[in-house]
Amino acid sequence: MDELHVDTLLLSVGADLPWLTGYEAMPLERLTMLVVPREATATLVVARLEAPRVREEPEVFSLRAWEETEDPVGIVAGLIPSSARTVAVGDQTWARFVLELQRERPALQWHRGAEITAPLRMVKDAAEIDALASAAHAVDEVAVAMRERPFAGRTEAEVSREIIERMLALGHERANFAIVAAGPNGASPHHDAGDRRIAEGDVVLCDFGGTMAGYCSDITRMYAVGEPVGEVRDTYAVLMEAQERAVQAAQVGVACAEVDRVARSVIAAAGFGDRFIHRTGHGIGVDAHEDPYLVAGNDLPLQPGHAFSVEPGIYLPNRFGLRLEDIVVATADGPERLNHAPRDLAVVG
Ligand code: ZN
Ligand code: ZN
Numbered sequence: 001m002d003e004l005h006v007d008t009l010l011l012s013v014g015a016d017l018p019w020l021t022g023y024e025a026m027p028l029e030r031l032t033m034l035v036v037p038r039e040a041t042a043t044l045v046v047a048r049l050e051a052p053r054v055r056e057e058p059e060v061f062s063l064r065a066w067e068e069t070e071d072p073v074g075i076v077a078g079l080i081p082s083s084a085r086t087v088a089v090g091d092q093t094w095a096r097f098v099l100e101l102q103r104e105r106p107a108l109q110w111h112r113g114a115e116i117t118a119p120l121r122m123v124k125d126a127a128e129i130d131a132l133a134s135a136a137h138a139v140d141e142v143a144v145a146m147r148e149r150p151f152a153g154r155t156e157a158e159v160s161r162e163i164i165e166r167m168l169a170l171g172h173e174r175a176n177f178a179i180v181a182a183g184p185n186g187a188s189p190h191h192d193a194g195d196r197r198i199a200e201g202d203v204v205l206c207d208f209g210g211t212m213a214g215y216c217s218d219i220t221r222m223y224a225v226g227e228p229v230g231e232v233r234d235t236y237a238v239l240m241e242a243q244e245r246a247v248q249a250a251q252v253g254v255a256c257a258e259v260d261r262v263a264r265s266v267i268a269a270a271g272f273g274d275r276f277i278h279r280t281g282h283g284i285g286v287d288a289h290e291d292p293y294l295v296a297g298n299d300l301p302l303q304p305g306h307a308f309s310v311e312p313g314i315y316l317p318n319r320f321g322l323r324l325e326d327i328v329v330a331t332a333d334g335p336e337r338l339n340h341a342p343r344d345l346a347v348v349g
């Protein structure tokens, strides 16, 4: 905050608040806000009925519980020091509260809270990497188990539900998504698992993740129902090569954009340049998608402790789609994958 000349940080809904305090604001019409002045103690403003869920940390913040008849926006406005000129507000804060605060304190300059929190959250400490690794190992187990499961005759939604149940059974407190995209549906990267019945000859893209002990998992593996045709095998070989080369490129000091370029160059050389329609990866932590993003134009150099996905894809409209995704941590000794499930195209029944 000193470096950025931000006088007060305001955090509400979103991952910044639980990351700093252990308390997650419910996304309600009742305002929850941590007010962090640069040079005074922080105050957590919560509705009285939410207060029992707060684990108090007197050295970190004091608690200001508001009654149903009080005006929480006025309370927050009053906790921003009168000398403050610049405030930063968490990215997911409801617009309604930001607008009301701007009306109460019209002289303030407003910044994104992520300017302060993203650089801090981006570099994971040892305990955070352990948590990401545990979550990754749990989804690895799911990916491996699915290699022995029948796909043909079941709907995408049924397979998706099985993946969700397996994630929960293996220790995730929450499943965040379980994309199951069969045949032509795979060409839409974020396809919603639906009632398409999976059939012999389908290539099935499974991309799933959840939250375990507060940290996220995210993995993509491919399953072919019956022996895949040569074209699918050849295209998948290009993708595996692109993913491997991109992971190896993710050395400390290398720009995020360079990792994306490496993945893209392999895919383009095979003639699929215009079929890789998204960035190569995203950071991961308490949020499933966070900084740093592996995308053209992001010159940020990788640092030890950066954790991110490497997930190139090749999407052929009306035919099939392929993606391969692992979570990787940048370390002084080179990139370290947290996912270890086999990466080959699994042939299932
Ligand atoms: Zn995605
Ligand atoms: Zn994913």
Ligand code: ZN
Pocket (backbone or CB within 6 Å): 218, 282, 309, 311, 325
């Ligand atoms: Zn991902």
